[in-house]
Amino acid sequence: MTWCPPEGSLPDERRSGGGAVASGETRDLVGRAAELARVDRLLDDARGGCPGLLVLEGGPGVGKTALLRAAAGRAAGFGVLRARGVESEATLPQAALLELLTPLRSLLAEVPPGQAAALAAALGWGPVDVPGERHLVAAATLSLLAAAAVSGPLLVLVDDLQWVDPESAGALLFAARRMHGDRVAVLAARRPAPGPVAGAEVLPVPALAPGDARTLLARTVAPPVAHRLADRLGGVPLALLEVAGALTPEQRAGTAPLPADLPAGPALAGALAPDLAALPPGAEEALLLLAAALDGSAAAVAAALARSGTDPGPALDAAEQRGVVVRDGDALAFRHPLLRSLVWERAAPADRRRAHRLLADTARTGDDVARVWHRALAAAGPDEALAGELAGLAGRARDRRGYAASSAALERAAALTGDAARSADLLAAAVADAAVGGDTARARSLAGVVLRGPATGAARAGVLHVLGRVEQDAGSVPAARDLLRAAADLARGRAAAWVLTDLAVAEHRLGDVAGMRDTARRIAAGADDGDPLQRALAAWVTGLAAVHDGDEGRGRTLLQRALDTMEAEPDLRAEPRLLPLAVLGLGWTADPLGAVPAVERRLREARALGALGVLVSVLAMTAHGRAQLLGDHHGAFADAGEAVDLAEQLGYVADAAPALELLAWEHAARGRHAEAAAHLARARALVLRAGTAGVAAHLALTEAFCALCRGDLVGTATLLEARLAADGGVGALGEPLGVAPLLVEAWTGLGRVAEAARLAADYERVSPSPLPPTAALVARCRALTSPDDDGAAALFEQALAAHALAPDAFETPHTRLLYGARLRRAGRRTRAREELAAAADAFAATDLAAWARRAEDELRATGRTARPRRALPEEPLTAQETRIAVLAAQGHSNAEIAAALFLSPKTVEHHLSSVYRKRGLRSRVGLARLFPPRP
Numbered sequence: 001m002t003w004c005p006p007e008g009s010l011p012d013e014r015r016s017g018g019g020a021v022a023s024g025e026t027r028d029l030v031g032r033a034a035e036l037a038r039v040d041r042l043l044d045d046a047r048g049g050c051p052g053l054l055v056l057e058g059g060p061g062v063g064k065t066a067l068l069r070a071a072a073g074r075a076a077g078f079g080v081l082r083a084r085g086v087e088s089e090a091t092l093p094q095a096a097l098l099e100l101l102t103p104l105r106s107l108l109a110e111v112p113p114g115q116a117a118a119l120a121a122a123l124g125w126g127p128v129d130v131p132g133e134r135h136l137v138a139a140a141t142l143s144l145l146a147a148a149a150v151s152g153p154l155l156v157l158v159d160d161l162q163w164v165d166p167e168s169a170g171a172l173l174f175a176a177r178r179m180h181g182d183r184v185a186v187l188a189a190r191r192p193a194p195g196p197v198a199g200a201e202v203l204p205v206p207a208l209a210p211g212d213a214r215t216l217l218a219r220t221v222a223p224p225v226a227h228r229l230a231d232r233l234g235g236v237p238l239a240l241l242e243v244a245g246a247l248t249p250e251q252r253a254g255t256a257p258l259p260a261d262l263p264a265g266p267a268l269a270g271a272l273a274p275d276l277a278a279l280p281p282g283a284e285e286a287l288l289l290l291a292a293a294l295d296g297s298a299a300a301v302a303a304a305l306a307r308s309g310t311d312p313g314p315a316l317d318a319a320e321q322r323g324v325v326v327r328d329g330d331a332l333a334f335r336h337p338l339l340r341s342l343v344w345e346r347a348a349p350a351d352r353r354r355a356h357r358l359l360a361d362t363a364r365t366g367d368d369v370a371r372v373w374h375r376a377l378a379a380a381g382p383d384e385a386l387a388g389e390l391a392g393l394a395g396r397a398r399d400r401r402g403y404a405a406s407s408a409a410l411e412r413a414a415a416l417t418g419d420a421a422r423s424a425d426l427l428a429a430a431v432a433d434a435a436v437g438g439d440t441a442r443a444r445s446l447a448g449v450v451l452r453g454p455a456t457g458a459a460r461a462g463v464l465h466v467l468g469r470v471e472q473d474a475g476s477v478p479a480a481r482d483l484l485r486a487a488a489d490l491a492r493g494r495a496a497a498w499v500l501t502d503l504a505v506a507e508h509r510l511g512d513v514a515g516m517r518d519t520a521r522r523i524a525a526g527a528d529d530g531d532p533l534q535r536a537l538a539a540w541v542t543g544l545a546a547v548h549d550g551d552e553g554r555g556r557t558l559l560q561r562a563l564d565t566m567e568a569e570p571d572l573r574a575e576p577r578l579l580p581l582a583v584l585g586l587g588w589t590a591d592p593l594g595a596v597p598a599v600e601r602r603l604r605e606a607r608a609l610g611a612l613g614v615l616v617s618v619l620a621m622t623a624h625g626r627a628q629l630l631g632d633h634h635g636a637f638a639d640a641g642e643a644v645d646l647a648e649q650l651g652y653v654a655d656a657a658p659a660l661e662l663l664a665w666e667h668a669a670r671g672r673h674a675e676a677a678a679h680l681a682r683a684r685a686l687v688l689r690a691g692t693a694g695v696a697a698h699l700a701l702t703e704a705f706c707a708l709c710r711g712d713l714v715g716t717a718t719l720l721e722a723r724l725a726a727d728g729g730v731g732a733l734g735e736p737l738g739v740a741p742l743l744v745e746a747w748t749g750l751g752r753v754a755e756a757a758r759l760a761a762d763y764e765r766v767s768p769s770p771l772p773p774t775a776a777l778v779a780r781c782r783a784l785t786s787p788d789d790d791g792a793a794a795l796f797e798q799a800l801a802a803h804a805l806a807p808d809a810f811e812t813p814h815t816r817l818l819y820g821a822r823l824r825r826a827g828r829r830t831r832a833r834e835e836l837a838a839a840a841d842a843f844a845a846t847d848l849a850a851w852a853r854r855a856e857d858e859l860r861a862t863g864r865t866a867r868p869r870r871a872l873p874e875e876p877l878t879a880q881e882t883r884i885a886v887l888a889a890q891g892h893s894n895a896e897i898a899a900a901l902f903l904s905p906k907t908v909e910h911h912l913s914s915v916y917r918k919r920g921l922r923s924r925v926g927l928a929r930l931f932p933p934r935p
Contacts, residue, residue: 036067051182055197063238068189084159097122118132352377373390435466508548701720820839
């Protein structure tokens with residue numbers, strides 16, 4: 001790693017202004033002791049390898065930029081990167097990220113190859129035809145910042161975050177949130193905005209107190225004048241300094257009265273307006289051009305001025321001498337962003353269009369983006385050719401993962417075409433890009449325009465489909481079902497197949513069997529059997545409906561056919577959107593374990609593409625699959641934790657709840673009941689928000705299991721009895737009487753043996769041809785309710801034989817624990833010790849400490865006290881530590897683990913050190929023994 005920026009290599013004045021006021025901002029940090037102390041803690045933490053993300057929030061002129069400058073001055077030994085959001089550049093893809101990361105370009109070789117290629121494509125450093133989604137750019141940003149921090153701590157400063165283009169802001173915040181152990185501090189500033197910044201501490205920067213405002217002015221004006229200015233203007237530092245600087249020497253000294261038109265209150269705009277009023281016409285024109293420009297280039301403004309017949313030299317000099325603008329080489333910027341707003345607001349619409357036209361006419365050769373955008377903003381009426389050029393720009397932005405820019409270009413193109421149908425098609429595409437870019441509010445707003453207008457059926461179908469997907473991921477599943485049904489009425493061909501498939505998923509989540517039946521009929525009737533994708537989707541939907549409708553044999557056949565087609569066709573093998581369908585369908589196939597290698601391969605490919613949206617739903621499902629089908633509770637804990645982490649960053653709801661439930665299950669089994677309760681509360685809130693509370697059997701089952709782990713048999717029974725009343729007690733996947741294993745155990749523990757025996761018999765009756773895992777649970781339920789010890793022993797042995805065909809790291813020792821307890825009570829202590837010791841060892845091997853202790857307690861009750869035991873961990877691993885440990889045990893390097901999990905190598909190293917400490921290990925050899933590979 002060679003990057004080490006010299007002092008001053010990144011100019012302070014690049015965009016952030018300067019001049020008389022700016023140069024004194026650090027000097028004038030009066031009344032900011034608390035804020036500076038917090039900044040110092042941020043820097044100190046980063047020096048020690050504890051990264052942080054702090055956002056300063058306050059109104060214009062309150063001193064946020066001064067605090068950023070102060071941070072840079074206090075960051076001794078840090079490399080410093082800077083970027084600033086500019087209002088006119090908010091629709092340029094990756095504009096701020098390009099500014100921020102360009103000094104690190106030489107380190108690109110240290111970024112994982114797939115991430116590096118995606119970042120190079122996004123920033124124009126390499127070809128755009130490389131695979132990868134926008135989140136891969138965010139992962140690459142993390143990797144690049146982490147590489148820069150290897151040789152020394154790094155400070156990232158971002159001003160005017162509210163105007164940073166969405167892709168840049170998303171990538172930077174993603175990177176900052178996922179660092180642990182990296183010497184990186186991210187300090188950003190923004191104006192007040194609704195809602196928090198996920199994963200960041202937001203530090204309000206208030207106006208100065210009256211005493212501090214007077215102190216700020218003490219070196220500029222006489223004390224009585226300072227009192228009057230503070231009373232009239234409030235505590236906005238920039239307004240105070242601007243007004244004080246504009247006073248005559250006599251007014252500053254208090255020997256002449258203050259101006260009658262002094263702004264009242266915190267009127268920063270009023271304080272800045274005199275600077276604009278005093279400018280000559282040529283300088284006013286220069287400022288309007290700068291306000292319209294996309295890149296702040298002095299050369300671009302000068303060329304446009306010359307085109308208009310104005311001598312650029314005197315015009316720009318006048319603006320600079322007045323302190324309205326600052327220049328750093330060719331970079332030209334307003335001293336304060338509010339000045340740009342004032343210039344733009346004061347201009348007539350015709351003058352604004354003229355400014356854009358001049359900038360378009362004089363755009364540099366090859367700068368098609370600026371030329372087309374300026375022409376588009378100068379247009380006063382329809383222009384079909386220009387609309388087409390904007391659509392072309394949108395495609396180029398999309399290639400660079402600039403979905404916000406693409407959406408903006410398409411929206412403007414829609415406004416410039418006189419063809420209503422084409423306008424609707426362009427807006428529909430803008431909706432899709434906004435949704436892909438994560439701007440759901442914009443997607444909904446633009447969708448409303450399409451749906452209220454004369455859109456074609458295809459455009460309306462596309463918009464409704466997007467809205468349905470947005471609702472399904474982050475809103476209400478019932479609302480998603482309604483939107484997708486409306487889309488299905490209009491869609492045709494492949495679009496219809498995708499819509500109906502998404503509709504079937506929503507209906508599955510809602511337990512809407514009749515809806516799934518109707519959706520299956522529609523897709524079977526309309527799918528083109530010659531198209532492998534439509535054939536696979538049709539088989540999947542009809543198979544899903546069949547298993548929910550009670551025809552499991554036909555359903556399994558259809559689902560297997562769908563999975564085989566997805567795997568056999570090369571184009572379908574590489575389609576990330578099919579991965580959630582493949583994983584969901586596995587639960588009902590005859591050989592789910594046989595498909596695990598294909599799922600693992602698709603998971604690796606989805607990670608390589610940065611398909612985080614897909615990963616959220618898939619990891620939530622694989623977590624349950626690992627626990628229920630593979631008995632891999634280390635892997636289940638790891639997948640669930642990652643799904644929750646990603647869901648929080650993406651704002652997903654429906655897919656996060658099952659993952660939270662599994663985290664609660666795993667924490668409860670480890671004896672961490674407070675953590676389990678917290679995860680359950682979050683899952684319950686998300687289920688309510690998603691509108692699936694009425695069919696959330698999985699949530700009730702998890703709550704019941706957590707109660708069982710606490711020894712609360714009454715609570716377990718109460719929860720499951722409610723499910724019996726609600727829907728007959730179906731399980732998490734809709735299996736008949738899925739509540740029986742837990743409820744039979746609770747009832748027998750409470751002495752309600754007759755009720756438990758009836759339920760066990762009913763469970764056996766509704767499971768005529770069970771797979772081995774279910775057969776084991778059926779036999780266990782009968783054993784628990786058997787009146788004689790010999791009969792119970794035979795049934796427990798039968799259960800263990802079924803477990804042997806499909807080992808489960810929890811249910812197998814769970815059965816052994818219950819069997820051993822029954823043997824102990826029957827006086828068969830020697831035989832009981834065998835089962836209980838095996839159970840205790842198995843539970844300890846998977847960190848399920850609560851159950852291991854329960855088995856140990858039963859073992860001691862047999863009279864056996866001296867036996868070498870696997871030591872139970874005093875401090876359990878977190879979900880992230882577990883997934884890193886599992887990958888390390890499989891032989892992956894820190895760099896490989898970091899790339900797979902979208903983390904930095906330092907983060908991986910940090911968590912591995914914690915794993916070694918908690919488990920008393922010194923090397924990966926011990927990890928491999930602790931986390932052996934599972935079949």
